[in-house]
Amino acid sequence: MSVAVQDPPLELGTGHGGMPARRAVIRWAWRMFRREWRQQVIVPALLLLAMVGTTVGLGIGVNAPSDAAVFGTANHLATLASTGTQLDADLAELRGSFGTVDVIAHGKKIPVSGSANGVDLRAQDPAGPYGRALLRLNQGRWPQGPDEVAVTGRVATLFHLSLGGTWEQGGQRRTVVGLVENPLNLHDAFALVAPGQIAAPDHVDVLIQASRAEVTSKPRPDGMSIQIRSDEGDTTSVVVLVLAVIGLVFVGLMAVAGFTVMAQRRLRALGMLGAIGASHRHVRLVMLANGLVVGLVGAFGGAVAGVAVWVGLSPRLESSLGHRIDRFHLPWTPLLVAVLLAAVTSVVAAWWPARAVARMPVVAALSARPAQPRPAHRFAALGGLLLAAGVVSLYLADQTRIPYVLGGVLATAVALLLLAPAGVAAVGRLARHAPLASRLAMRDLARHRSRSSAALAAIGLAIGIAAVVALSTAVTAAKAAAPTGGNLPADQIVLWLSPEATNGPVPLLTPGQAEVARKQVDAIAADLHATSVLALTGAVDPNQPMERGGKAPAVLGRPRPAGPGEPGSVMYSSTDSIPLFVATPELLAHYGIDPATVAADTDLLTPRAGVDEYDLIPGRNRNWQPKLQHATLPAYSSLPNVLITPHGMDGLHLTTMPVGWLIDAPAAVTAAQVDTIQLAAVAAGLNVESRPTGVDQARLAAQFTAAGIAVALGVLAMTVGLIRSETARDLRTLTAAGARRGTRRSLTAATAAALAACGAVIGTACAYLALLAWYHRELHWMARPPLANLAAILVGLPVVAYLGGWVLAGREARAIARQPLD
Structure with missing residues (x-):
């Protein structure tokens, strides 16, 4: 007799199918990504650009000029003005208190014709325990005897010196045996002699590695001044990561719009998946898995591209940063954190569309009709509360209290994002006053509020940053133009x-x-x-x-x-x-x-x-x-x-x-x-x-305004492209009903102009409220707003968006592609 064990029947909608079901859904999501990667290329491209910018920013931050150009690897710099036997006694006392020290003697400044500052003559051990990072030999060799010297390139140019030549200064002839530099400060001009070759030093610097408690408690020579290396830690990397998070929030908003369009495009396929027994978790997992794949591709691809860009760019940055750069000196831990943040951004951006699609009834999904948008007044109420809280926090910050400043900026930014659905709803209500083509476009924005709101939030964020910079620089320029106060009179x-x-x-x-x-x-x-x-x-x-x-x-x-x-x-x-x-x-x-x-x-x-x-x-x-x-x-x-x-x-x-x-x-x-x-x-x-002339401030405001408008136009191009691709059948229906090419172009132009105008108003309004709270003690400085910059934002951006949408709308495709049921 044989016995066969039959699998228990699966009760649809009551279980999750276990790991086999999850694997099947993930494999299906991966196949869909491979088939539709061209439609999803926007999100990985944005993540890639964000990661390239973050990698280059981290590289510049970690290689920025720092106290290392003075301290080397030490954390304290003691200066002694004593001479002779007293100097020897002071150095002995420092060695007794702190053990290993690195001594750098400085002679009298070598005068330079036509300059009030002379050239530093220093005696330093190139292999010193803390100062070796301050010296680098480019040509020749290190000076050894009493009649040898090595000079930097600038000193060689000033005194017309060459390798092997003779330099006579102060009645002493020395042979130039090497060309050197301070790799941590390429602007450091000095002449280097061997240790002990300055008989009567003007002053002596002593590099010390010790804790602050040791420096305070241990005996030290009288009359000694001491400098402490600033304990910056990795603050630069933290600042770059904060800026990267802001950029990833912007990318995430665009990703939400992209994933919303993808969810609408796959709606019938996801409905079919639910019809054959997939649970809400499985439907949600399809979108989340797709978001994870997109995030990993964009994050790791961006990290690799960013490292490649940094390796090629870093040699060109040495002259502007003023020091040598190690090509692979990157903060790898913060870079890995940025990669994880980029991947998480994509998953989080996919979560909201996934949640909305998973909650749709199967019949509604199979009909491929968009879900009813949630009431905008809920978002508007929460956004209004957060905006009020941010303004109050900036008011209480009084420009000095950092926690209040951070809280106010964060609350205002989140409020701007939450006000976007209300802005889209307002566009829909204003549609009845617009011509036919514009009315259709504006109502379509309101009907697909989820993707429109994300794009509008991204536009408002970019415009808000540009408006803050423009208004702040206007205040600075107004202070500079004031007849009294400031650092100096204008004349x-x-x-x-x-x-x-x-x-x-x-x-x-x-x-x-x-x-x-x-x-x-x-x-x-x-x-x-x-x-x-x-x-x-x-x-x-x-x-x-x-x-x-x-x-x-x-x-x-x-x-x-x-x-x-x-x-x-x-x-x-x-x-x-x-x-x-x-x-x-x-x-x-x-x-x-x-x-x-x-x-x-x-x-x-x-x-x-x-x-x-x-x-x-x-x-x-x-x-x-x-x-x-x-x-x-x-x-x-x-x-x-x-x-x-x-x-x-x-x-x-x-x-x-x-x-x-x-x-x-x-x-x-x-x-x-x-x-x-x-x-x-x-x-x-x-x-x-x-006295500041205001020219630099005006130039900075113009640059940020142009950058904000450019970013907003880029968002509009991507968003309008996604929206128009999803409304291709509606356009064909209009064409069949007799609509001409101008009508189709008007739809695209009105969509771009409506989003641009609404984003400009929301971003500028939030920026103005925030700065009114910030400058509440000196509101008179805001009486002269940057009219040109504000006009470019509030008028120029919608006009350019409309014209760009009209010109770049393109022609209708000849073939009608069927929507797949993958």
Whole structure:
């Protein structure tokens, strides 16, 4: 007797069929993707472009200029100004406290004709434990003996040197044995000698690798200044990933539209799948599996293409970034995260259409009729609440509270997305006022609200970003054009000796270098037809150690408690400091102050009511109680606002040092004049500060506006192409009813124009509300909106979209393809 075991009957709609059913559905989804990949190429292409941009952005971010150009692989840089036996004792103390250190000695600056800044002469071990990353030999060999030197390319050009030639400086002849560079800072011009070959160094830098607690607690030499490497971590990669997420949200919105069209195209096939017993899970799994395949293809293909683009692009970025780039120095972990985010974006974008299709009755799916759109007022209500919350959060942020800023931006962006269905519904209600062809197109948008809303949200997001930049730059330009306030008057410029103006070390000039700098300033003033040139003098502590080849002038700094891991108990911010200028007779005369009216015991001249909340830096003299005398001085941030008198200088044992020159022009300095002055100043080793002219801001606004419009037009091209491909039978019906080619073109043009106009209005409105909350304390600056940019967005975009849709609509296909029942 034989026994046969029969499989139990499958009860349709009550089970899921287990793993065999899932495998069958996934295989079917994969076959459909292979057959219809041309119809789905938009989503993988967008993901590929997003991944290429993310990969290149991560590469630029991780290879951006950083503190490594100064610190090497160390995290602390100590500067010693001692000499002789005291220097040896200080170095021994540092080695005893921190173990391994790397010593870099700097000699007197080698003067350069026509420049206020000389060339750095340094003695450094090329194989040093922390500084080896700061040196690279391009030609020749490293200097070894007392009469050998290696120079950078810029130094060789300045002094007309060549490999094997002789260079005589300071009464000493040296043979050029090598051409070197700082691979982390290609703009670093220096001459390198062997360690120990600078007999009397001007100052010595010591690279140290230690924790901040060790630096604070362990003994260290007196008079030593120390710089701490900023603990940035991988913040650049995080910022790039955040921007990538924003881009993927945009791609996801387009993917939703694409998957919605695909779901509508497959609706009868999915209905047939449900008719033969597939559950809601299986129908949903078809779309999700398709989304996963599309996401993986786009993500991994984009990552490979991005790495290839980065390898080819990175050599061209070295000159702009100012340092050498390792072709394969990429943050691979963030890159993998970006790949996963791209794949997840595609799956999430496929989920909503999959959910909608799975919920459709089988009969409705077999009829291939679109599902009834959900009421738009629900989305509008939630979007309105989120928009209000975002505006309130930006209002409470007061431009300083980061959590409120992030929350406000996120809430406003999500609100913009949720308001898109309401915008599509409004387009449908306005259709009754439009001509016949436009009415059909607008009602078709409202009927297929799911795909139209996703495209509209993408357009609104792109336009909203462009509008925010345009409005913000308009505020900046308005502030620059204001007659008072800001850094400088429009008819004045300052030539600083320090690259950081009054917040950084100023190079100590020899009499010859000071004379050269003054001649360059006079030449610049002559070209500008200046009415006056005023020398600005700072106060410096003569016992202050050298810092980065110079000394920082005294400033008044507002103290704050030190944070975790910061050395000391008090910290100061360079952005909240007041520079001190010496009250020279020339400066007093320039501002109309009679020296005879200044009391003999006055320490500071200022229009401020008091400076009790500030400390004197350097020296951190918190016990100094200066005597103030009121004086009428300009209220600009970069002009003298606090003057220290000779009495104050003597009490603090300070000396004078030149810090810059103030030049008065006969009229407002134009952007072209600023560019010319910049070129002359850089050649002289000077740094120019001028009032912003607004030209750069206007250019930035125009670029972002053009980019936003271009992105919106790209979205429209893809969306309208998808929509028109799905309405081919409707177009043929209209043709059979007597509609001409112009009517068919009007349908496409009206579809594009309606989406463009609605997206422009929603994006601009959300941007305006957000910025009104952001600038609530200075709303008067928004009284001058960028009319040209707003007109380009609100009028130009719909017009271009309409014309583009009309011209590019194309002809009707000759053959009518049947919709497959795969």
